[in-house]
Amino acid sequence: MSYLNFEEITTGIQLLATEYGDFCDLVTLPHTSVETRQVHALALGDTRGPDMKTVIYVGGVHAREWIPPDALVYLAADLLEARKGGTGLTYGEARITADEISQIFANMQLLILPCANPDGRVYSQEVDPDWRKNRVPNPMPDGGMCHGVDLNRNFDVAWDFRRTFAPNAVSASDDPCHKYIYVGPEAASEPETRNIVWLLDHYTGARWYLDIHSAVPAVFHNWGLDDIQTDTPEMNFLNPAHDGQRGIAGDTAYREFIEEADAAELLRLSQLMAKEIHKVRGDDYEVSAAFSLYATSGASDDYAYSRHHANQDKPKVLGFTMECGHDFQPEFNEAENVMREVSAALVKFAADVSTTAIA
DSSP: OOOOOHHHHHHHHHHHHHHTTTTEEEEEOSOOOTTOOOOEEEEESSSOSTTSOEEEEEEOSSTTOOHHHHHHHHHHHHHHHHHHHTOOEEETTEEEOHHHHHHHHHHOEEEEESOSOHHHHHHHHHTOTTOOSOOOEEEOTTSOEEEOOOGGGOSSSSOOHHHHBOTTOSSOBOOTTOTTTBOOSSTTOSHHHHHHHHHHHHOTTEEEEEEEEOSSOEEEESOSSSOEESSOTTSSTTOGGGTTOBTOTTOSSOOEEOOHHHHHHHHHHHHHHHHHHHHHHOOOOEEEEGGGTOOOSSOHHHHHHHHHHHOTTSOOOEEEEEEOSSOSSOOHHHHHHHHHHHHHHHHHHHHHHTTOOOO
16 A cells, blocks of 8 residues: 555545445535646535535645545545445544444535645655645746745735734745745635635535644644633734734733633544544644644634634634644555544544534
8 A cells, every 4th residue: 555646536536426426425626726636525424515514624735744635535435434334433442333423424514625735745746755835836036936835824814924923923934935834925826725715615514624734743723823812802813903913922912812612612622633543542642722833824724713703704613733643754554543543533523513503
């Protein structure tokens, strides 16, 4: 066995949609990648559609992180086989019963996008294993050419980091030749970013968003903008009075507001996933707000959560980032162990929230 390339990922989810058509649909995303690759997702559930209560799972935003796309393809296959066969799933000591599988499919929809950044994955697997961004050309004034935008700095939440953050306080760059963290020429400039925005726009029943990365290992949740606090609502990413203050760890000048109930639920669900991961083979994943790693602007999990705050007509979506495993591209036998950890966590997450009513 070896890591899947993008063609194999596409073929795999197409075959799943054909074989398990009673329980899933192939979703064609509206924007082809920079290099014109078509991107697909799978919608799993006994009933599918934009209004269904939905969890969105996304992988492959960063090209060099090879495990998440494979993990999400195998997760989809495991879930669909279990649903059709009326069985449960076991990953080490983590067990999901047949009743829990039936409950997930009956009560909600899982929207799985295995590889959000196809061009980057191709380039990482064929040219530069350390490649992180997409492959958009960035022409330079001297006639030269750089490539790529970090998709996880390209979402429309505090994207203009030079205005919104304190100097040198955030993991972001406006240098088009920065190999890792170039934010792009504007928010949501990249078609791969806009595909994820479309999922959140189109699936109005979405209430949870999980972006699967590697490798810390950790389960992070909102916010990544600054330390969180629950006492001062006006101290938030939309308030220009606090521009230039964000991103400094441990200070009191600025901390990002979060509703107390949201903070408690984000922590509960993150701990639930970490507990299931530990059951697989005893690995311990850190649980914390994403800011504990470093300050981020334009990240997908914060964007998902920010939408309701920026526009009250949009539903509230809780955002998580799982940083799975200990290496970007471990030997495949180790990658399979990490995939089992990811699967155990994501299935238990779905089983838990499948009983949650949504407004």
